[in-house]
Amino acid sequence: MRAENYQAINHPPSHAFELNFGPNHPGIEGNYALQVKVEGDTVVQAHADGGYLHRGFEKLMEQRLWIQNIALVPRICVPDPSPMEVCYSMAVEQIADIEVPERAQWVRVLQLELSRIAAHLFTFGGHAATTGMYSPMFWGVADRDLILDLFEEFTGGRVYSIYNLPGGVRRELPEGFLQRVSKMMDYIESRLQDYDDLFFANRVFVRRAKGVGVLQQAEALEMGVTGPNLRATGLPFDVRRDDPYLVYEQLDFEVPVEEAGDAWARTLVRRAELVESLKIVRQVVKALPDIGGALRSEIPNPLAWNVPAGESYARVESSKGELGYYVVSDGGEKPWRVHVRGPSSMHAVQVLESLVTGGRIEDVAQTMFSLDACPPEVDR
Amino acid sequence: MVKYDDEGSLLRPLRALSFLTKPAITEPLVPRPAAEGYRGFHLNEHQRCVGCSSCQKICDNAAITMIEVSELANDKLNGIRNLRPAIDYGRCCWCALCVDICPTGSLSLSKEYVHTCTQEDIDSYFMMPGEVGMHGTFVGKGWQKSETSDLLDLQRKPMGERPAAQRIDSFDEIVNGFSAQQAEAEASRCVQCGMCHDACPTGMDAPEYIRSIFEGELEQAVRWIYQTNPFSHVCGRVCTHRCEDACSIGVRGTPLAIRWLKRYAMDHVSHQRVLQITQEQKPSHLSARKIAVVGAGPAGLTAAWDLSRMGHQVVVFEARKNPGGMPRYGIPEYRLPYEMLDRDIEVITAMGVEIRCGVEIGSEITVDQLHQEYDAVVLAIGLHLGRSTRIPGSDHEHVKKAVDLLRQVTDEGSIEVPQEVVVIGGGNVAMDIARTVARMQKQQWGEVRTVVTALEDQENFLADPEEVREAAEEGVLICPSRGPQACVIENGQLQSLKTWGVCSIFDESGRFAPHFDENDEQCHAAGMVIEAIGQMADSEILLGDEITERLEWNRGRLQIDENCRTSESWLWAAGDCVNGPDVVHAVADGHRVASSIDEVLKHA
Numbered sequence: 001m002r003a004e005n006y007q008a009i010n011h012p013p014s015h016a017f018e019l020n021f022g023p024n025h026p027g028i029e030g031n032y033a034l035q036v037k038v039e040g041d042t043v044v045q046a047h048a049d050g051g052y053l054h055r056g057f058e059k060l061m062e063q064r065l066w067i068q069n070i071a072l073v074p075r076i077c078v079p080d081p082s083p084m085e086v087c088y089s090m091a092v093e094q095i096a097d098i099e100v101p102e103r104a105q106w107v108r109v110l111q112l113e114l115s116r117i118a119a120h121l122f123t124f125g126g127h128a129a130t131t132g133m134y135s136p137m138f139w140g141v142a143d144r145d146l147i148l149d150l151f152e153e154f155t156g157g158r159v160y161s162i163y164n165l166p167g168g169v170r171r172e173l174p175e176g177f178l179q180r181v182s183k184m185m186d187y188i189e190s191r192l193q194d195y196d197d198l199f200f201a202n203r204v205f206v207r208r209a210k211g212v213g214v215l216q217q218a219e220a221l222e223m224g225v226t227g228p229n230l231r232a233t234g235l236p237f238d239v240r241r242d243d244p245y246l247v248y249e250q251l252d253f254e255v256p257v258e259e260a261g262d263a264w265a266r267t268l269v270r271r272a273e274l275v276e277s278l279k280i281v282r283q284v285v286k287a288l289p290d291i292g293g294a295l296r297s298e299i300p301n302p303l304a305w306n307v308p309a310g311e312s313y314a315r316v317e318s319s320k321g322e323l324g325y326y327v328v329s330d331g332g333e334k335p336w337r338v339h340v341r342g343p344s345s346m347h348a349v350q351v352l353e354s355l356v357t358g359g360r361i362e363d364v365a366q367t368m369f370s371l372d373a374c375p376p377e378v379d380r
Numbered sequence: 381m382v383k384y385d386d387e388g389s390l391l392r393p394l395r396a397l398s399f400l401t402k403p404a405i406t407e408p409l410v411p412r413p414a415a416e417g418y419r420g421f422h423l424n425e426h427q428r429c430v431g432c433s434s435c436q437k438i439c440d441n442a443a444i445t446m447i448e449v450s451e452l453a454n455d456k457l458n459g460i461r462n463l464r465p466a467i468d469y470g471r472c473c474w475c476a477l478c479v480d481i482c483p484t485g486s487l488s489l490s491k492e493y494v495h496t497c498t499q500e501d502i503d504s505y506f507m508m509p510g511e512v513g514m515h516g517t518f519v520g521k522g523w524q525k526s527e528t529s530d531l532l533d534l535q536r537k538p539m540g541e542r543p544a545a546q547r548i549d550s551f552d553e554i555v556n557g558f559s560a561q562q563a564e565a566e567a568s569r570c571v572q573c574g575m576c577h578d579a580c581p582t583g584m585d586a587p588e589y590i591r592s593i594f595e596g597e598l599e600q601a602v603r604w605i606y607q608t609n610p611f612s613h614v615c616g617r618v619c620t621h622r623c624e625d626a627c628s629i630g631v632r633g634t635p636l637a638i639r640w641l642k643r644y645a646m647d648h649v650s651h652q653r654v655l656q657i658t659q660e661q662k663p664s665h666l667s668a669r670k671i672a673v674v675g676a677g678p679a680g681l682t683a684a685w686d687l688s689r690m691g692h693q694v695v696v697f698e699a700r701k702n703p704g705g706m707p708r709y710g711i712p713e714y715r716l717p718y719e720m721l722d723r724d725i726e727v728i729t730a731m732g733v734e735i736r737c738g739v740e741i742g743s744e745i746t747v748d749q750l751h752q753e754y755d756a757v758v759l760a761i762g763l764h765l766g767r768s769t770r771i772p773g774s775d776h777e778h779v780k781k782a783v784d785l786l787r788q789v790t791d792e793g794s795i796e797v798p799q800e801v802v803v804i805g806g807g808n809v810a811m812d813i814a815r816t817v818a819r820m821q822k823q824q825w826g827e828v829r830t831v832v833t834a835l836e837d838q839e840n841f842l843a844d845p846e847e848v849r850e851a852a853e854e855g856v857l858i859c860p861s862r863g864p865q866a867c868v869i870e871n872g873q874l875q876s877l878k879t880w881g882v883c884s885i886f887d888e889s890g891r892f893a894p895h896f897d898e899n900d901e902q903c904h905a906a907g908m909v910i911e912a913i914g915q916m917a918d919s920e921i922l923l924g925d926e927i928t929e930r931l932e933w934n935r936g937r938l939q940i941d942e943n944c945r946t947s948e949s950w951l952w953a954a955g956d957c958v959n960g961p962d963v964v965h966a967v968a969d970g971h972r973v974a975s976s977i978d979e980v981l982k983h984a
Contacts, residue, residue, distance in 0.1 A: 064440060065438075067438070067477065067531070068438065068440040068477070069440075070475070070477075071440040071441075071473055071475035071477060072440060135396060149415075152414065152415045152418060153415040153416070153417070156415075156417045156418055156419040156476065156489075156522065156523045157418075157419050157474065160473070160474075160475075162419075162473075162474075162475045162476070170480065170529055171417065171526065171528075171529060172526070172528065174415070174416060174417060194395075194396065197392050197393055197395045197396055198393050198395075198396045201392060202392060202393050203389070203390055203392070204390075204393070294528070295528060296528070298533075300533070300568045301531065301532055301533055301568050301569055301570070301571065302438060302477075302481065302531050303434070303437055303438065303481070303570075303571055303572060304567070304568040304569075304570060304572075304591070304594050305568070306595075
C-alpha cells in the first residue's frame with residue numbers, strides 16, 4: 001500500500017466490538033437486523049435496524065379499491081396472514097355497517113385458529129433452532145405444512161388465504177373438510193407429547209430459556225406489548241376474551257398465563273395456546289354443520305363501491321398479539337387512510353433492544369424468537 | 381401431566397429416537413395434485429370471454445394486460461371484443477378476484493402451479509391463458525366461479541310501471557322512471573367495460589354518465605350525455621338501446637338499464653339547468669356559412685345542432701305543424717310524452733337553430749332554391765309513407781296505414797275507431813298503433829277488441845318483447861304466425877281480415893317468400909284493418925323531377941357515401957330515409973352529416 005492511501009483505523013477497545021446481527025442471519029426472523037455491541041459474550045448495547053421489509057402497505061392501500069386490499073394485507077405478516085384479512089374486513093364492515101352472517105363468523109374463527117396453530121408451530125420450530133435443536137425445528141415446520149394443506153383446500157391458497165371479503169367469506173367449505181380438520185387436530189394433539197419430549201420439557205431447553213430476556217409487566221404495558229408476550233408476564237389480556245369479536249363469546253377456552261416474563265414463560269404460553277386453539281377448532285367443527293345461512297352479505301360491485309365516510313378501529317388477537325386496523329373512509333372508492341397496528345412493532349424494536357441488552361450473545365436470537373417478532377409486520 | 385422445569389430427566393429427549401424405526405417419507409418428483417378449488421395458473425375460455433377487461437380492472441397488481449387476438453370475433457353490436465387477458469406471473473398474486481368478477485364466467489384458475497424456465501425463456505412468465513392451461517396439459521379447474529362467489533350484481537333493479545288496467549284509460553306514460561336510490565343501485569352494477577359505447581350508433585359516453593349517476597353527479601351526467609346526443613329525453617325513453625344488447629353484465633344476467641339511467645339523469649336535472657349546461661357548448665366564432673336542413677326529425681335536428689355548435693347558421697324546414705318528426709308523429713305519448721320532445725327541441729333551438737314549421741319543400745320552396753340560398757342542404761325527411769300489403773280489399777277506405785293514423789292522433793288528439801280493429805304487422809309500429817287503438821276503443825266503446833296478426837311466430841316477433849307483453853296486458857289479442865290474405869268486404873262494408881297460418885316466412889336462400897297453410901284459415905272480424913308492415917320515404921315529389929333524375933338511387937332509397945353525401949356535392953341525406961327507422965341511428969347520421977359538411981365547407 002502506498003503511504004498516501006494509508007488511513008489509520010481508530011480501533012475500539014479490544015474487549016468491545018460491534019456485531020451486525022442480520023439482515024441475513026439464521027438467528028433473525030425475516031429480514032431484520034440488530035446492531036449489537038458486545039463486550040466479551042455480553043451484549044452492552046443493541047440497536048434494532050428495521051426497514052428491510054418496508055413495502056409501504058399503508059400507502060398502497062390508499063391507492064386500491066376497498067376489495068383489492070384483501071389481496072394485499074395478508075402479506076403484512078407472512079407466518080400468520082389470516083388475521084390481517086379478517087381484521088381489515090371487520091374494519092370495513094364497521095364503517096359500511098355490514099352485518100356478517102353467523103355462518104361466516106364461525107368460518108372466520110376456524111380460519112383464525114388454524115392460522116394461530118400454524119403460526120405457533122412455526123415459531124416454536126424457529127425458537128428450537130436458535131437453541132441448537134434442529135429436530136423440533138423440522139417438526140414445527142413440517143406439521144405447520146399439514147395445516148397449510150388444510151388451508152389449500154379451505155381457501156384455495158396455502159399461505160395467503162385471501163378468503164375474506166368485507167361482509168363474509170368467499171367460498172363454502174369443501175365437502176368432508178370438517179372431518180379432515182378434526183383428524184388433523186387429533187394428529188397435532190398426538191404430537192404434543194413429542195414436542196414436549198424434545199423441546200418444551202427438555203431440560204436443555206428449559207435451562208437455556210429460563211431467566212433469558214425477562215420482560216416485566218410494567219414495562220410490557222408501558223411499551224404496548226400484547227399477546228403471549230404480555231400474558232407471559234402474568235396479565236391475562238386477550239382480545240378474544242376482553243373485547244370479543246366474531247363468535248368468540250360463545251366459545252369455551254382458557255387464556256393461559258405465566259408469571260416469569262422470560263423466554264421460557266413466553267414459550268409455555270404459546271404451548272398452552274396451541275391446546276386452547278385445538279379446543280376452539282374442535283368446537284367450531286362440532287357447531288358449524290348446524291349453522292346454516294349465507295357465507296357473506298351482499299356488497300356492491302367492487303368496481304363501484306363507495307364506502308360511506310367514517311372511521312373505525314377493528315382489532316383481533318393474532319398469534320403475536322393485538323392486531324388492529326384503523327381505517328378512514330372519505331366516502332370514496334378507496335380508503336382515505338389505513339393504519340395497521342402490527343403487534344410486533346410493540347415488542348420487536350425497543351423491547352427487543354432492551355431485552356437483549358445485558359444478556360449474552362448466544363441468547364440474542366432466542367430472545368427474538370421467544371418474542372415472536374415478525375419484521376414484515378413491524379416494517380409494513 | 382408434564383412438568384416444564386429444569387428438573388426433568390435428561391434422557392427424556394431420547395424418546396424421539398423411536399422415530400428412527402418409522403419409514404421415511406419420500407415425496408415424488410412430480411408435483412402433488414392440488415386441492416379442488418386451488419388457485420393456480422389461469423384458464424380462460426376464449427369463446428366465452430368477451431374481452432370486457434373487468435379482470436384487468438379488479439387486478440390488484442396490474443398483472444393483467446388485454447391483448448388483441450386477431451383471429452377472434454370483434455363484434456361490437458353483440459358486445460364482443462377480440463381482446464383477451466394475458467397474465468404477468470411476475471406480478472400476479474393468485475387472489476382470484478379476476479375470476480370472481482368475470483361477467484361471463486370464462487375465467488377460472490387451474491390446479492397447475494409449477495412453471496420454471498431458463499433465463500432465455502423468462503418471458504414465458506407472461507402468457508395468455510387458454511382452455512388447456514399454461515403448458516398445454518389440462519390438469520383440472522381449481523378456483524372457479526360459484527353461485528355465491530359472484531362479485532357482480534347480475535339482476536336489474538326493477539322499475540315501477542302503472543298497471544295495465546290503469547294505463548289503458550289514458551296516454552299517460554307507463555313507466556315511472558327510477559328513484560334516486562334505484563338509479564344509483566342500478567348504476568353501481570356497471571363494470572365500465574365500454575361495450576355500450578362501442579355498440580351505440582352515436583357512440584354515447586354511457587360508461588361515463590353511468591359513473592356520474594352512481595356518484596350522484598347528475599349535472600355531469602347530463603354534460604356527458606350532451607356530448608353525443610341532443611335527443612337525450614327522447615333516447616332516454618324510446619331508444620332501441622343497442623347498448624343494452626352489448627352490455628357485458630347481460631351475458632349472464634340482465635344488462636344495465638342504460639336507457640332508463642339516461643332518462644333518470646335527464647329527468648332529475650331541471651330543464652333550465654340543462655339549457656345552461658348545453659350552452660357551454662356554444663361556439664366562440666361564427667362561420668358565416670348557411671345550411672338548410674329539410675325535416676325537423678332526430679337526424680335533421682342533430683345535424684342542425686352540431687352545425688350550429690360548429691358556428692354555422694342553420695335553418696330547418698319542417699312540413700308539419702310542429703318539429704320532432706317520427707318521435708312526435710309516430711310514437712304514442714304513453715311511451716314518449718311530447719313535453720319531453722319539446723324540451724329536447726328547445727335545447728337545439730337555444731343553440732341558435734332556426735326551425736320553420738309548415739313549410740313544404742317542393743311546393744312552397746324547391747330544393748333548387750335552397751341550393752341557391754344555402755351552402756349545403758341536408759335531406760332528413762324520414763319515412764312517412766306507409767307500405768301496403770296489396771292484398772285484395774286493401775284499397776277499402778277502412779283499411780288504413782299505421783303511420784297515417786298515428787300522425788292523425790298527434791295532430792287531432794284522437795281518432796274514431798270501430799268496435800273491432802285488426803292490425804297487420806308484428807313490429808314496434810304495429811304495437812304502437814294497436815295499443816293506441818286499444819286506448820281509443822276503451823274510451824269510445826268501453827272495451828278493447830284489437831287483434832294483431834303477424835307473420836312471425838311468438839319467439840321471433842319483431843317488436844320488443846316488453847311491447848308485446850304490455851300490449852297483451854292491455855287486452856290486445858296477439859295472433860302470431862298469421863299471413864293476411866284478403867280484407868273481406870260485403871256490400872261495400874269491411875267485414876273481416878282473412879288470414880292463413882304461416883308455414884315459413886323465408887325460402888332456403890333466406891329471401892322473403894312466405895308459405896302458408898291454406899287449410900288453416902281464420903277470419904278476424906274487423907271494422908277497420910290497419911297495415912303496419914313498413915314505411916317508405918316521400919322524396920320524389922319533394923326533390924322535383926330534375927334533381928331526382930340527377931341523383932343516384934338504390935332500391936328506392938337515396939344512394940349516399942359513408943359520410944351521408946349524395947351524388948350531388950351540395951346535398952346530404954340522413955336519418956330514416958336512408959338508413960331505415962331508428963331514432964338513435966338518425967342521431968348518429970346527423971353527427972356524420974354535420975362533420976362531413978363542416979369538413980367540406982372548411983375547404984370550400
